Each structure stands twice: as C-alpha cells, then as structure tokens.
Amino acid sequence: MKKIFILGIVLLMSAMSVFAQDELDAFRFSQTDYAGTARFMGAGSSFGAIGGDFSALSTNPAAIGVFKRHEISFTPVVISSFNTESVYDNAYSIAHRVRYSLTNLGMVFSWKIADETSKWKMAQFGFGYNRISDFNNSYFMGGNSKGTSMTDDFIESANGTYWGNLTHDAEAAWETWLIDTLGGEPQQYWSPLSNHDLWLSKDIRTKGGIDEMNFSFGGNYDDKLYVGLTVGVPFLDYTMNAEYTERDLNDEINSFDYYTVNDRMHTTGVGINAKVGIIYQPVEFLRIGVAFHSPTFYNNLKETLNRQVNVYNTSDPNSDWEYDNVSKYKLCTPLRVMGSVGFIIAKRAFINAEYEFTDYSMAMLMSSDNYNYRYNYTTENKNIENNYGACHSVRIGGEVTIASFLVARLGYGLSTSPYKNGVANGLTHNASCGIGFRGKYFFADFAYSWRLSGYAFKLYNTSDVVTTQTQRNRFALTLGWKF
Numbered sequence: 001m002k003k004i005f006i007l008g009i010v011l012l013m014s015a016m017s018v019f020a021q022d023e024l025d026a027f028r029f030s031q032t033d034y035a036g037t038a039r040f041m042g043a044g045s046s047f048g049a050i051g052g053d054f055s056a057l058s059t060n061p062a063a064i065g066v067f068k069r070h071e072i073s074f075t076p077v078v079i080s081s082f083n084t085e086s087v088y089d090n091a092y093s094i095a096h097r098v099r100y101s102l103t104n105l106g107m108v109f110s111w112k113i114a115d116e117t118s119k120w121k122m123a124q125f126g127f128g129y130n131r132i133s134d135f136n137n138s139y140f141m142g143g144n145s146k147g148t149s150m151t152d153d154f155i156e157s158a159n160g161t162y163w164g165n166l167t168h169d170a171e172a173a174w175e176t177w178l179i180d181t182l183g184g185e186p187q188q189y190w191s192p193l194s195n196h197d198l199w200l201s202k203d204i205r206t207k208g209g210i211d212e213m214n215f216s217f218g219g220n221y222d223d224k225l226y227v228g229l230t231v232g233v234p235f236l237d238y239t240m241n242a243e244y245t246e247r248d249l250n251d252e253i254n255s256f257d258y259y260t261v262n263d264r265m266h267t268t269g270v271g272i273n274a275k276v277g278i279i280y281q282p283v284e285f286l287r288i289g290v291a292f293h294s295p296t297f298y299n300n301l302k303e304t305l306n307r308q309v310n311v312y313n314t315s316d317p318n319s320d321w322e323y324d325n326v327s328k329y330k331l332c333t334p335l336r337v338m339g340s341v342g343f344i345i346a347k348r349a350f351i352n353a354e355y356e357f358t359d360y361s362m363a364m365l366m367s368s369d370n371y372n373y374r375y376n377y378t379t380e381n382k383n384i385e386n387n388y389g390a391c392h393s394v395r396i397g398g399e400v401t402i403a404s405f406l407v408a409r410l411g412y413g414l415s416t417s418p419y420k421n422g423v424a425n426g427l428t429h430n431a432s433c434g435i436g437f438r439g440k441y442f443f444a445d446f447a448y449s450w451r452l453s454g455y456a457f458k459l460y461n462t463s464d465v466v467t468t469q470t471q472r473n474r475f476a477l478t479l480g481w482k483f
Contacts, residue, residue, distance in 0.1 A: 021267075021301075021303055021327065021329055021365065021380075022365075022380045022383070023363075023365075023380050023381075023383040023384045023387060023388075025267070025303075025331075025365075026331055026333075026363040026364070026365050026380070026384055027360055027363065027384070027388055027418070028135075028238075029133075029210070029236060029238070029267075029298070029301075029331060029333065030296075030331075030333040030334055030358075030360055030363045031133060032132050032133055032336075033132070033133050033134050033451075034055070034058060034059065034130070034131075034132055035055075035078065035103035035104070035130065035131040035132070035134065035474075035476075036053075036054070036055025036058065036075070036103055036104045036130040036131065037053055037054060037055045037073050037075055037103075037104045037106075037445065037476075037478045037480075038075060038434055038436075038445035038446055038447035038476040038477055038478035039053050039055075039399075039409065039434065039436055039445040039447070039478060040053050040054075040055035040056060040104075041055075041411075041432055041434065041447040041449050041474070041476055042397075042399075042409035042410075042411060042432055042433060042434020042435075042436075042445065042446075042447035042448075042449075043352070043397030043398060043399055043409040043410070043411045043432070043434070044395050044396055044397030044410070044411015044412055044413050044430065044431075044432050045059070045395055045397070045411065045413065045430075045432075046340070046352045046353065046354045046395040046396055046397030046411055046413075047059065047060070047063055047352060047354075047397070048060040048063070048277075048279075048289040048291060048338055048339070048340030048342075048352065048354040049279055049287040049288055049289035049340040049341050049342030049352050049354070050063075050066070050287060050342040050344075050350050050352045051063030051064070051065065051066035051067075051226060051279055051287075051289075052066040052067060053073075054071070054073045054104065054106035054107075054108060054126065054128060054130070055104060055106075055130045057106075057126055057130070057214050057216045057228070057230050058130045058132055058212060058214060058230070058232070058275075059291060059338060059354070059356075060228070060275075060277040060279065060289050060290075060291035060338060060340065061216055061218065061228030061229055061230035061275050061276060061277040061291065062218065062226045062227055062228035062277035062278050062279040062289060062291070063218075063226075063228065063277070063279070064108060064124045064126050064216045064217070064218035064226075064228045064230075065122070065124060065218040065219055065220045065226025065227055065228050065279065066220070066226055066279070067108045067110045067122070067124050067126075067218075068110055068122060068220075069110055069482045069483065070107075070108065070109050070110060070482065070483050071107070071108045071480060071481070071482050071483075072106070072107050072108075072480060072481045073104060073105070073106050073107075073128075073478055073479075073480040074104065074105050074106075074478065074479050074480065075102060075103045075104035075105070075476055075477065075478040075479075076102060076477065076479070077100075077475075077476065077477040078100065078101045078102065078103045078474065078475070078476045078477075079098065079099075079100055079474070079475045079476075080098070080099050080100075080101065080134070080136060080472055080473070080474045080475075081096070081097070081098050081472065081473045081474075082095075082096065082097045082098075082099070082136065082137050082138055082470055082471075082472050083095075083096050083470070083471050083472075083473075084096075084137065084138060084139050084140075084468055084469065084470040084471075085468065085469050085470075086139060086140060086141035086457075086466055086467070086468045087141075087466065087467050087468075088141045088142060088143035088200075088459075088464065088466040088467075089143030089144045089146070089464060090143070091141075091142055091143040091144075093140045093141050093142055094140070095138040095139050095140040095203075096138065097136070097137065097138035097205065099136040099207065101131065101134070101136070101209065102131075103130065103131040103476065104128070104129070104130050104131070104478065105128050105129055106126060106127070106128025106129070106130070106214070107126065107127055107128055108124060108125070108126040108216075109124065109125050109126070110122055110123070110124045111123050111124075119221055119222040120219055120220070120221055120222075121220045121221070121222065121223060122219065122220035123218070123219050123220075124216075124217070124218040124219065124220075124228075125216070125217055125218075126214065126215075126216035126217075126218075126230075127214065127215055127216070128213070128214060129211050129212055129213045129214060130211070130212055130214065131209050131210070131211050131212075132210050132211075132212045132234065133209055133210035134209045135206050135207060135208040135209055135238050135239075136206060136207050136208070136209070137204075137205075137206050137470060138204070138205050138206075139202070139203070139204040139205075139457070139468060140201070140202070140203050140204075141201065141202050141457065141459070141466045141468070142199065142200060142201035142202070143199075143200060143464075143466075144197055144198075144199065144200070145196075145197060145198040145199070145200050145246065145463070146197065146464065147194075147195050147196065147197060148194075148460075148463060149191065149193045149194055149196070149198060149246055149460075150244065150246065150261065150459070150460040150463075151173060151178050151179060151191035151193045151194060151246075152191070152194060152460075152461070153169070153460050153461050154169055154170055154172075154173035154178060154179050154189075154191065155173075155179055155189045155190065155191055155194075156461075157169055157170040158170035158173065158174065158179060158189045159187065159188055159189055160187055161187060162186050162187055163181060163186055163187075168307075168323060168325065169307070171321070171323070172307065172309040172321040172322075172323060173191075173309065174189075175319070175321040176259070176309050176310075176311045176319040176320060176321050177311065177319060178191055178193065178259065178309070178311060179191045180192075192253055192254075192256065193246065193248075193253060193256070196248065196250075196252050196253060197250065197252075198246045198247060198248060198249075199245075199246070199247040199248075199249045200244075200245070200246055200247075200459055200463070201244070201245045201247075202242065202243070202244045202245070202457075202459050202466075203242065203243045204240065204241070204242045204457075205240070205241045205242070206238070206239065206240045206241075207238075207239050208236075208237040208238040208239050209237065210234045210235065210236050210237075211234070211235050211237075212232045212233065212234040212235070213232070213233040213234075213235065214230050214231070214232055214233075215230065215231045215233075216228060216229065216230040216231075217229050217230075223281070224280065224281050224282070225278065225279070225280055225281075226278065226279040226280075226281075227277070227278050227279075228276070228277050228278075229274070229275070229276050230274070230275040230276075231272070231273075231274055231275075232271075232272070232273045232274070232275060232296070233270065233271070233272055234270070234271045234272075234273070234296060234298075235269075235270055236267065236268060236269045236270070236271065236298065236301065237267075237268050238265075238266070238267040238268075239264070239265070239266045239267075240263065240264070240265045240266075241263070241264050242262070242263045243260055243261070243262050243263075244260065244261040244262075244263075244459065244460075245258055245259070245260045245261075246258060246259055255313045255314050255315045255316045256311075256313055256314070257312045257313055257314050258312050259309065259310060259311040259312065260308075260309070260310050260312075261307065261308070261309055262307070262308040262309075262310070263305065263306070263307050263308075264305070264306045265303065265304070265305045265306075266303070266304045267301060267302065267303045267304075268301070268302055269298045269299075269300060269301035269302060269331075270298070270299075270300075271296045271297055271298040271299070271331075271333075272296070272297055273293060273294050273295065273296040273297070274293075274294045275291060275292065275293045275294070276291065276292055277289060277290060277291035277292070277338075278290055278291075284344070285343060285344050285345065286341070286342070286343060286344070287341070287342040287343075287344070288340070288341050288342075289338075289339070289340040289341070289342070289354075290338070290339050290340075291336075291337075291338040291339075291340075292335070292336075292337055292338075293335055293336035293337075293338070294335055295332050295333050295334060295335050295362070296331075296332070296333040297330070297331075297332050297333075298330060298331040298332075298333075299330055299368075300328055300330065300368055301328065301329055301330065301331055301368075302326065302327075302328050303326070303327050303328070303329070304324070304325075304326050305324065305325045305326075305327075306322070306323075306324050307322065307323055307324075307325075308320065308321075308322045309321045309322070328368035329365055329366065329367060329368050329375075329377070330365070330366040330367065330368055331363070331364070331365055331366070332363065332364045332366070333363055334358050334359050334360055334361075334362040334363055335358075335362065336356060336357065336358050337356070337357045338354060338355065338356045338357075339354070339355050340352060340353060340354040340355070341353055345400075348400065348401040349398065349399060349400035349401065350398060350399055351396070351397075351398040352396070352397050352398065353394070353395075353396050354394070354395045354396070354397075355392070355393070355394055356392070356393040356394075356395070357390065357391075357392060357393075358390070358391045358393075358418075359389065359390045359391070360384070360388035360389065360390075360391060360418045361384060361385045361388045361389050361390075361420075363384050363388070364377075364381055364384070365377040365380050365381055365384075386420075387419060387420065388418050388419060388420065389418060389419070389420035390418070391415060391416055391417070391418040392415070392416045393413065393414070393415040393416070394413065394414050394415075395411065395412070395413040395430075396411065396412050396413070397409065397410065397411035397412075397432075398410055398411070399436075405437055405438055405439060406435065406436070406437060406438075407435065407436040407438060408433075408434070408435050408436075409432075409433060409434040409435070409436070409447070410432070410433050411430070411431070411432040411433070411449075412429075412430065412431050412432070413428075413429070413430035413431075414427060414428070414429060414430075415427065415428040428451070428452070428453045429451070429452040429453075430449060430450070430451050430452075431449070431450045432447060432448065432449035432450070433447070433448055434446055434447035434448065440482070441481060441482055441483060442479075442480070442481055442482075443479075443480045443481075443482070444477070444478070444479055444480070445477070445478040445480075446475075446476070446477055446478075447474075447475070447476045447478075448473070448474070448475055448476075449472075449473075449474045449476075450471065450472070450473055450474075451470075451471070451472040451474070452469070452470070452471055453469075453470050453472075454467070454468055454469040454470060455468050455470075
C-alpha cells in the first residue's frame with residue numbers, strides 16, 4: 001500500500017489474563033473523531049474561532065457566545081461506509097460495512113442583556129449531544145501461519161498451573177483438547193497444532209461510539225470577546241464481535257479439521273469532563289480562539305467478554321467450551337489544548353484554521369472501587385507511557401455564500417502519529433465538503449466526508465503483523481430551526 005496511513009500495533013484478542021483491558025483500550029477510548037452537524041463536518045470540523053455551530057461546543061465552548069438567536073439542530077441521517085483492505089502473508093482481503101447513526105441533537109438559547117449600559121450584550125445556554133468518537137468498522141484477514149498457532153499462547157498461559165486449576169483461555173484449550181500435558185507433567189503443556197502450517201483467518205466487526213452530552217454556558221462581551229464553558233458527559237458504548245479460525249488444509253494433523261474462537265466484547269460507561277474557551281475579535285474580519293479540555297474521567301467502565309472455543313474433528317467427536325468474564329475499571333484520558341484563527345471575508349465567507357495538541361502518554365487505567373478484586377494496572381500504564389506520545393492535529397475549513405439561501409463548504413484535516421519509540425509512523429487524513437440551504441427560520445445542511453486511516457493487527461502474540469487500511473465515506477443531513 002503506497003498511501004500514507006496510521007499504523008497501530010493492535011493485539012486484538014491476544015490478552016490471556018482475566019483483565020482483558022489494556023493500553024490499547026485506554027488509547028482507543030481516548031481518541032476523538034468529531035462528527036456532529038453536517039455544517040460542522042462539511043467545513044472539516046474547524047469552527048474554533050468562528051463559532052455559531054452547536055457541534056463546535058465540543059471543541060471550543062466559546063462558539064456558543066456567537067449565537068444571537070435560539071437554535072435547534074438535529075442530524076437524523078448519517079450513513080457511513082467502511083472499506084478495509086488487509087494484507088497478511090502476501091494474502092489480500094477486503095471487508096465492507098455500512099452503518100447508520102445519529103450524531104447530533106442540540107439546542108441553544110440566547111438572551112439579550114437587559115442592562116443597556118453593560119458591554120455584556122448576550123448570554124447563552126446550550127444543551128444536547130454530539131458524537132465525538134466512532135468505533136464502527138469491519139476487518140477480514142487470512143493467510144499461512146508459518147508454523148505458529150494461537151495454541152502457543154494457550155500453552156504459555158497454562159504452563160506452571162496444575163491442569164485442574166486452569167481458567168479462561170487455558171481451561172478452554174484444555175477442555176477442547178487443543179492442549180494437553182507434556183510427558184505426564186501436570187503443569188507443562190503442548191499442542192498437536194504447534195509447528196504445523198495452518199490457514200489462519202480472522203473476521204472482526206466493531207460498532208458503537210462516544211456520544212457526549214453537553215451543558216454549555218456562554219456570553220458575548222461588546223461583540224469582541226466571546227466566552228464559553230461546556231460540561232461534557234460522554235456515554236461510551238463499544239462492541240467487538242470476532243471469529244478467529246485455524247484450519248488444517250494440508251491434512252497434517254490426525255483427526256483434526258479446524259477450530260474457531262468466537263468473541264463478543266461489550267464495554268460501556270459514562271464519564272465527565274470540562275471545557276473552557278474564548279474567542280477574541282480584535283477587528284471585524286479576524287477572530288482568534290483558544291480552548292482547553294480537561295481529562296475525561298470514566299469512573300466505572302464495564303467490560304463483558306463472552307468467548308466460545310469450538311473444535312471440529314474429522315473422526316473424533318467435536319468439542320466446545322465457553323466462558324464469560326466481567327471486569328470493571330476506571331479510565332482517565334489525556335487533556336487537550338486547541339488554538340484557532342478565523343478570517344471573515346466580506347460577511348459572505350470564512351476560513352478557519354485549527355490546531356489541537358494531545359499527549360496520549362497521559363492516559364491512565366485504574367481499578368474500580370466497585371469491583372471485588374483490585375488490580376493496579378502498573379504494567380498497562382507503563383506500556384501507555386512507553387508506546388504513546390504527543391499527537392498534533394490541524395483542521396482547515398471554510399464556507400462561502402453562493403446565493404442568499406445557498407452556501408458551500410470545504411474542509412481538510414491532518415493528524416500525526418500518536419506512537420513513539422518507532423512503534424509506528426503515519427498520518428490520518430480527513431477531507432470533506434458540503435452545501436447548506438439557509439432561510440430566516442429554517443436551514444438544512446448536507447455533508448460528505450472521507451477519512452483514510454490504518455492499523456496493524458496481530459492475530460495472536462506470536463503471529464506476523466497484518467497491515468490494514470480503512471477508507472470511510474460518510475454522508476450526513478442536518479435539519480435546524482432558528483427563532
């Protein structure tokens with residue numbers, strides 16, 4: 001693949017401990033992928049110094065200070081198409097998925113300050129939600145194992161434990177005869193699948209997102225200084241369904257045909273954060289914006305994992321084993337700092353450039369007080385610190401009035417790699433466009449956005465890396481009313 005893309009070393013389904021969450025979960029749930037209104041998306045999610053759009057309250061709360069009328073916005077139609085290409089052992093695979101979602105519902109109320117002698121002209125209150133992260137995707141990959149197997153991970157997990165005390169993956173492998181004791185030693189194991197060339201495949205589907213409820217307050221001082229505060233309450237919902245298969249195509253293993261590992265992982269939780277921002281307009285055509293986002297604190301994330309292991313044999317009876325595991329934990333995501341500059345052109349157009357800084361090494365996992373076993377996450381937090389670092393994002397967007405009722409928009413975004421120490425290199429690209437129909441009381445906006453990103457999966461701990469590249473196409477429609 002010649003296109004530049006983000007490369008993340010993601011070890012899905014390879015963790016064998018009771019606590020499935022790790023540094024990858026902390027990173028996944030700390031990332032943002034701002035959606036919201038079609039106007040916001042069409043202009044590249046770049047409104048930090050311009051304001052006047054409900055979704056901008058999730059980036060720079062001072063955007064609410066620009067409102068001078070009450071407004072309701074609703075984005076009932078968001079259709080996203082995902083196309084993911086995967087390469088493993090020179091084998092090429094492709095997966096496609098289409099998802100529907102709601103990304104915005106918001107209300108802003110604006111009041112004139114009654115005191116005519118005060119330079120405070122307006123006060124505002126906003127309430128609603130924006131989607132700030134999207135977990136929807138689909139992957140398929142397959143290739144030759146080159147003599148390794150996921151059972152090697154099962155053996156590593158089981159070694160040193162008496163067979164009667166095995167739990168979770170090790171117990172499932174033992175009960176389905178994927179591993180057995182070695183030479184009568186009750187704490188050492190082997191697998192008949194080791195050192196054989198097997199056909200491996202993995203089908204992964206993820207869905208969900210983070211929808212942030214916003215409570216925003218703002219003010220307008222002399223039409224020059226706009227201030228805002230947003231209290232955010234993000235609702236996290238992430239689901240992963242995956243099927244992993246190892247198949248003996250060469251008929252090298254006696255009585256064995258293939259086995260599957262089917263996973264369903266569901267994570268939910270509610271967090272809280274605070275955002276403050278200002279927009280300063282020194283002259284009529286120029287606005288400057290600054291915003292600060294506190295870390296988001298998730299007090300009680302709940303992860304439920306169901307794993308089913310099924311072994312299919314050619315002569316011996318088939319076997320299967322299933323277990324469930326529930327864990328609860330806390331997560332503190334990194335803080336964010338944003339700066340932006342906007343130019344207003346003859347009151348008919350604007351251009352806004354926005355910069356965002358985040359240091360993902362500041363994310364932290366913690367044990368939940370409500371869980372019956374306290375785990376300190378020392379290893380996982382050290383991995384966060386070692387593997388992740390600063391990420392720089394730039395978003396540029398603009399809007400121009402074509403006719404009294406018609407506007408057009410364009411946007412582009414670029415994010416650097418958040419990985420350090422040579423773990424990965426790459427960029428994320430976003431491009432967008434849109435049109436809007438604006439009347440005195442009613443408006444309708446349409447947007448199209450394109451995103452290019454990628455990851456590198458390991459099917460299990462000892463497997464080769466699978467490189468993937470995802471192109472996402474998104475279409476959005478927003479309806480709104482001013483009064």
